[in-house]
Amino acid sequence: MTSVDYVLGLGDDALVAAQRLAQWCARAPELEEDVALANIALDQLGAARLLLTYAGELEGAGRDEDALAYLRGDREYRNCLLVELPEPDFAVTMAKLLFLSAYQKLRYEWLAAAGDERLSAVADKARKESAYHLDHASLWTVRLGDGTPESHRRMQDAVDRLWPYTHELFEGDHAALRPQWLSLVTAVLDEATLTRPADGGWAPGGGRQGLHTEHLSYLLAELQVLHRAHPGARW
Amino acid sequence: MNVYDVVAAVVDPELRVVTIADLGILRDVTVDGERVTVTITPTYSGCPAMDVIRADIRQALRSAGYADPEIVTTLRPAWSTDWITDDGRSKLAAAGIAPPGPSRGPIALTLGVRCPRCGSPNTEELSRFGSTACKALWRCRACAEPFDHVKAY
Numbered sequence: 014m015t016s017v018d019y020v021l022g023l024g025d026d027a028l029v030a031a032q033r034l035a036q037w038c039a040r041a042p043e044l045e046e047d048v049a050l051a052n053i054a055l056d057q058l059g060a061a062r063l064l065l066t067y068a069g070e071l072e073g074a075g076r077d078e079d080a081l082a083y084l085r086g087d088r089e090y091r092n093c094l095l096v097e098l099p100e101p102d103f104a105v106t107m108a109k110l111l112f113l114s115a116y117q118k119l120r121y122e123w124l125a126a127a128g129d130e131r132l133s134a135v136a137d138k139a140r141k142e143s144a145y146h147l148d149h150a151s152l153w154t155v156r157l158g159d160g161t162p163e164s165h166r167r168m169q170d171a172v173d174r175l176w177p178y179t180h181e182l183f184e185g186d187h188a189a190l191r192p193q194w195l196s197l198v199t200a201v202l203d204e205a206t207l208t209r210p211a212d213g214g215w216a217p218g219g220g221r222q223g224l225h226t227e228h229l230s231y232l233l234a235e236l237q238v239l240h241r242a243h244p245g246a247r248w
Numbered sequence: 249m250n251v252y253d254v255v256a257a258v259v260d261p262e263l264r265v266v267t268i269a270d271l272g273i274l275r276d277v278t279v280d281g282e283r284v285t286v287t288i289t290p291t292y293s294g295c296p297a298m299d300v301i302r303a304d305i306r307q308a309l310r311s312a313g314y315a316d317p318e319i320v321t322t323l324r325p326a327w328s329t330d331w332i333t334d335d336g337r338s339k340l341a342a343a344g345i346a347p348p349g350p351s352r353g354p355i356a357l358t359l360g361v362r363c364p365r366c367g368s369p370n371t372e373e374l375s376r377f378g379s380t381a382c383k384a385l386w387r388c389r390a391c392a393e394p395f396d397h398v399k400a401y
Contacts, residue, residue, distance in 0.1 A: 045375035045385070052377040059294020063323075134323035138293050141326070141401060149376060 015129045017072045018091055021081070022221055023120070023132075024064030025092035028082060029229070030113060031057035032236050033100055042103055049149060053110070056142040063135045083240035087230050088223040095178040097220075097229040104164070107153040108171035114146035115197045116182045119190045151201045158205025169207050180216035252277045254312045255286055261300040262380045263398075265343040268301060272331025275322060284309055284317040289327045291401075292381040329382075329401045340364075340398060346386065348400040361397050363388035373397075 034054035041047040065078040076084075095113060100106045121140035124132050157168040183191040202209050219225070239246060249257075255277050256269035268274045268288065276287040286305055290298050302319050309317045329348035332340075337347035346364045361371050368390035375385040378396055387394045 048375065049377035052381055055294040055296065055381060056292060059292060063293060137326045138323055142293060
């Protein structure tokens with residue numbers, strides 16, 4: 014039996030990632046990248062809608078995708094900390110997308126073959142989208158890492174800063190996916206002439222239990238303000 | 249016109265030269281007395297055209313005398329560009345949109361895209377993401393014309 018929290022974790026990862034990516038709209042380094050990040054955000058939002066709808070049905074309390082997205086507080090969100098972190102630099106966005114899409118791809122591939130028919134159908138679509146996101150993040154990581162001294166420095170800084178947050182992705186049932194994830198990510202970092210940070214250091218967690226960084230509150234405030242001020246608003 | 253043909257003639261809102269049947273988005277139409285049930289599938293998980301497609305199907309059926317159809321969305325089997333019919337591919341190409349090659353595995357390799365205007369294979373990808381989720385932006389090096397390409401997916 015699939016738990017509500019498990020599906021919320023998947024859906025919230027996608028929803029929060031979509032919101033962060035959408036914040037680049039009209040601010041990306043080039044027009045094509047604006048379009049790319051908005052497209053990736055749209056894929057994430059599509060998966061989030063399907064997953065939150067399913068979570069609401071599993072919960073059986075009458076909450077639909079909108080109720081779950083717009084009317085939960087930060088303590089009720091089950092996303093990993095990685096997706097909620099701010100993105101002050103484009104290199105951070107790309108390092109985050111590299112780590113996240115490699116993880117989502119492996120997780121969706123696993124779910125596509127697992128026993129929950131509903132999750133399997135969602136994952137079977139989403140895994141192809143994640144593979145495309147991973148491709149995009151890999152190209153940028155290599156371009157920036159193996160670019161100028163300045164782009165290399167910033168890409169390495171982003172990788173170092175986000176690395177501790179990748180441990181949380183493999184808590185519990187998904188520990189077995191980390192070796193595969195490491196091999197996907199390491200191949201890209203190597204090609205990008207970047208150094209893979211050592212494991213064994215700080216490994217923050219708590220997102221799956223609803224314990225988040227302060228950044229999620231601000232993100233949710235922006236995501237939810239319209240719906241909370243005008244419940245049920247439509248256009 | 250039978251019910252299936254009414255629904256099959258609905259045009260995709262973002263690729264106006266092809267119908268939902270051409271794209272392989274339309275999976276099934278069943279009639280039980282007065283009640284019509286239409287089954288459709290999204291291209292990408294977040295395709296924003298789905299709501300418009302549902303509304304257009306309703307409108308087309310209403311005009312043909314079928315009120316209040318049920319529209320079901322299915323995810324299985326997952327859509328891929330292989331569902332686009334040969335007729336659909338010809339219509340895309342005629343409209344200057346390069347149709348996809350066959351999709352293979354989770355990521356399709358794009359082996360070469362011919363310019364839909366001059367037919368030259370000497371083309372380059374400008375951006376892996378285009379004006380809709382299903383397209384990438386390409387340019388022909390022979391005739392210099394930029395064009396949309398439906399990504400093999």
